[in-house]
Amino acid sequence: MKVSFPYMGTTVVYKKLLELLGHEVIVPPKPSQRTINLGVKYSPEFACFPLKVIMGSYIEAIEKGAEVIITSGGHGPCRAGFYEKVHSKILQAENHDVEFIVFDSMFRNFKGFFRNIYRIKQNNSWYKVSQSLLFVYNMIKKLDILEKEVETIRAYEIRKGETTRAWEKIQDLFDKASTKKELEGAFNKGTQLLREIKQEKVHDSNKIRIGIVGEIYVVMEASINMKIEEILGSLGAEVERSQYLSQWINYNVTPKFINRTHEMEILKKGEKYIPIPIGGHAKQTVGHIVDFNERGFDGVIHLMPFACLPELVSQSIIPKITEELGIPVLTLAIDEQAGTANSLTRIEAFLDLIQGKKSKKIS
Amino acid sequence: MQEIYLGIDVGSVSTNIIAIDDKNKVVHSQYIRTNGQPLDSVKNGLKELKKNLPQDMKVRGVGTTGSGRQLIGVMVGADVVKNEITAHATATSQLVPNVKTIFEIGGQDSKIIIIEDQMVVDFAMNTVCAAGTGSFLDHQAERLGVPIEKFGDLALTAERDVRIAGRCTVFAESDMIAKQQFGFSKAEIIKGLCEALVRNYINNLGRGKKLEPPFVFQGGVAANKGIKAAFEKEINEEVIIPKHYNIMGALGSAILAKEHLEANGNPTSFRGFEAADLDFVPSTFECGDCSNKCEVIKVELNKEVVAMWGDRCGKWVGSL
Numbered sequence: 229m230k231v232s233f234p235y236m237g238t239t240v241v242y243k244k245l246l247e248l249l250g251h252e253v254i255v256p257p258k259p260s261q262r263t264i265n266l267g268v269k270y271s272p273e274f275a276c277f278p279l280k281v282i283m284g285s286y287i288e289a290i291e292k293g294a295e296v297i298i299t300s301g302g303h304g305p306c307r308a309g310f311y312e313k314v315h316s317k318i319l320q321a322e323n324h325d326v327e328f329i330v331f332d333s334m335f336r337n338f339k340g341f342f343r344n345i346y347r348i349k350q351n352n353s354w355y356k357v358s359q360s361l362l363f364v365y366n367m368i369k370k371l372d373i374l375e376k377e378v379e380t381i382r383a384y385e386i387r388k389g390e391t392t393r394a395w396e397k398i399q400d401l402f403d404k405a406s407t408k409k410e411l412e413g414a415f416n417k418g419t420q421l422l423r424e425i426k427q428e429k430v431h432d433s434n435k436i437r438i439g440i441v442g443e444i445y446v447v448m449e450a451s452i453n454m455k456i457e458e459i460l461g462s463l464g465a466e467v468e469r470s471q472y473l474s475q476w477i478n479y480n481v482t483p484k485f486i487n488r489t490h491e492m493e494i495l496k497k498g499e500k501y502i503p504i505p506i507g508g509h510a511k512q513t514v515g516h517i518v519d520f521n522e523r524g525f526d527g528v529i530h531l532m533p534f535a536c537l538p539e540l541v542s543q544s545i546i547p548k549i550t551e552e553l554g555i556p557v558l559t560l561a562i563d564e565q566a567g568t569a570n571s572l573t574r575i576e577a578f579l580d581l582i583q584g585k586k587s588k589k590i591s
Numbered sequence: 592m593q594e595i596y597l598g599i600d601v602g603s604v605s606t607n608i609i610a611i612d613d614k615n616k617v618v619h620s621q622y623i624r625t626n627g628q629p630l631d632s633v634k635n636g637l638k639e640l641k642k643n644l645p646q647d648m649k650v651r652g653v654g655t656t657g658s659g660r661q662l663i664g665v666m667v668g669a670d671v672v673k674n675e676i677t678a679h680a681t682a683t684s685q686l687v688p689n690v691k692t693i694f695e696i697g698g699q700d701s702k703i704i705i706i707e708d709q710m711v712v713d714f715a716m717n718t719v720c721a722a723g724t725g726s727f728l729d730h731q732a733e734r735l736g737v738p739i740e741k742f743g744d745l746a747l748t749a750e751r752d753v754r755i756a757g758r759c760t761v762f763a764e765s766d767m768i769a770k771q772q773f774g775f776s777k778a779e780i781i782k783g784l785c786e787a788l789v790r791n792y793i794n795n796l797g798r799g800k801k802l803e804p805p806f807v808f809q810g811g812v813a814a815n816k817g818i819k820a821a822f823e824k825e826i827n828e829e830v831i832i833p834k835h836y837n838i839m840g841a842l843g844s845a846i847l848a849k850e851h852l853e854a855n856g857n858p859t860s861f862r863g864f865e866a867a868d869l870d871f872v873p874s875t876f877e878c879g880d881c882s883n884k885c886e887v888i889k890v891e892l893n894k895e896v897v898a899m900w901g902d903r904c905g906k907w908v909g910s911l
């Protein structure tokens with residue numbers, strides 16, 4: 229069977245896992261204007277933006293021949309809880325014949341989780357499955373390490389665009405690796421590629437570090453967030469996201485009672501501002517703002533998908549956090565017409581504000 | 592010999608070109624309607640400016656701002672290309688050093704900027720909703736058959752208060768017609784409209800912000816006394832309108848250019864007033880190399896590409 233998955237962030241890793249298990253993998257095209265248009269056309273008007281983009285992405289995957297879509301189940305109370313239901317209903321109505329395999333956290337639904345594993349396991353031995361999982365997990369960790377470096381180096385590169393090109397090459401290298409040794413090789417080659425990038429020397433006190441927080445999909449998927457990391461990098465700011473795949477996995481595969489992951493800490497830091505779970509990543513958003521502040525970041529950019537209720541709540545709390553902690557936060561709404569020119573004006577002004585705060589002067 | 596710095600603010604409705612001396616004093620300013628032709632309007636503006644300046648002056652630097660800042664920056668050889676928010680705030684803290692809150696309402700957009708110790712600490716910008724901008728007023732003035740210049744004075748003569756729903760232009764319009772039928776005078780309706788616009792503005796842009804005096808009101812709409820009065824009523828504080836309220840963006844960018852060059856000691860990259868005679872050809876094309884189909888903007892000078900932008904992947908920007 230031809231399997232596909234929602235496009236988000238460094239897709240090589242999902243592809244790799246499924247390939248190792250012997251599936252024919254259809255990688256959906258990177259979300260483009262066409263994807264968004266398709267998604268908007270077939271989704272309910274008032275659905276949140278990620279739901280629409282993912283809808284478009286599924287349609288494009290089906291066009292390329294996908295028969296099965298593997299996705300992770302979100303949970304309520306926000307719309308993430310019924311993503312798969314809405315998507316499969318719409319696809320059915322449009323006469324697309326696809327099957328969904330939805331992975332819920334194995335602690336929420338143990339039986340369902342293993343039933344799903346069985347289905348994608350095919351004839352592989354359990355040994356092979358666990359080896360593949362381990363391999364991909366290592367790959368994710370290594371990619372995340374390199375990506376974090378990319379996000380720093382980009383701010384100081386002398387030849388514009390060099391870091392981004394290197395990062396694309398690195399993902400290609402990882403895509404070609406299937407053994408432990410090859411993975412090691414890809415990592416070393418990647419490290420070297422990044423080391424070769426010529427950087428401007430900037431005094432530590434003049435460095436600007438920006439955290440990016442918000443709903444996971446718009447934070448992770450560059451093609452729909454105006455490539456916010458690249459924009460910030462080109463304006464000379466280092467960035468760090470609130471979400472990385474490896475953290476997400478650590479958090480989601482660790483049972484609650486021994487869960488000491490970074491994410492647990494983050495949730496605790498946000499507790500004061502949003503005490504109850506309201507869905508999505510609102511609690512993480514406020515927690516990460518507190519965390520970025522504690523770690524000495526200069527500012528935070530908050531990405532809020534259009535029609536996302538949880539992030540609307542966090543947006544309304546942000547002024548209070550800024551008032552208490554002093555860290556500047558810029559909220560950008562992300563939707564199908566996110567006017568890049570206007571957003572750029574805001575981002576530039578925001579960086580000026582931060583620079584001004586550092587040097588005690590407007591520009 | 593007089594040394595001057597130029598500031599150019601290219602918006603979608605109007606273009607302002609100004610010259611300041613080394614004490615930040617405005618020597619001359621030029622207002623041109625953009626009419627969708629930013630290059631031509633700046634060329635004309637430069638020619639006019641040159642005529643009006645003493646022969647022996649020397650341009651030491653130039654800054655651009657506004658939505659056309661990049662394009663015009665390439666054309667004139669700008670030393671500083673800055674966003675509107677920073678440019679406006681720079682000018683205001685120069686003219687009103689203790690300012691804390693800036694209200695800016697232009698023809699197509701509006702902003703609020705919060706300042707502490709002459710530093711921007713927060714801002715918001717409205718670019719989607721027309722109900723909070725000058726074009727809303729222009730439109731209503733036309734409907735009522737009152738020239739926009741008289742709008743504000745007329746509002747001040749109103750005897751009664753009337754509340755007009757101003758959440759959105761369409762609602763405001765129908766509500767306005769209804770109120771007219773109730774027998775409210777034109778002056779009262781206009782006052783109501785001014786208050787609706789201000790309420791809207793404060794609700795949209797001021798949400799979650801600490802609005803503290805001194806308040807400065809600038810942008811083209813600041814000429815409107817009715818709006819000033821409505822602001823003062825809404826926030827219960829005096830609102831200052833700076834002398835150069837309608838050229839603040841250009842003023843700010845000239846100051847920024849001056850400060851920038853003073854700080855690093857470099858000579859200006861200004862192409863000279865002859866830039867007005869150079870043949871810059873902007874064009875757009877749709878890149879078909881991936882499904883994003885970006886509308887890429889290209890500027891050529893003597894058949895040579897001097898700038899490109901608008902691509903999402905950076906392949907064109909990076910190709911220069």
Ligand code: SF4
Pocket residue numbers: 276277278279306307308309443507508509533535536537538539
């Ligand atoms: S968090 Fe927001 S964007 Fe994500 S599913 Fe929930 S409502 Fe939609």
Ligand code: SF4
Pocket residue numbers: 878879880881882883884885887902903904905906907
């Ligand atoms: S400019 Fe880049 S992103 Fe835009 S259509 Fe061409 S290849 Fe695609």
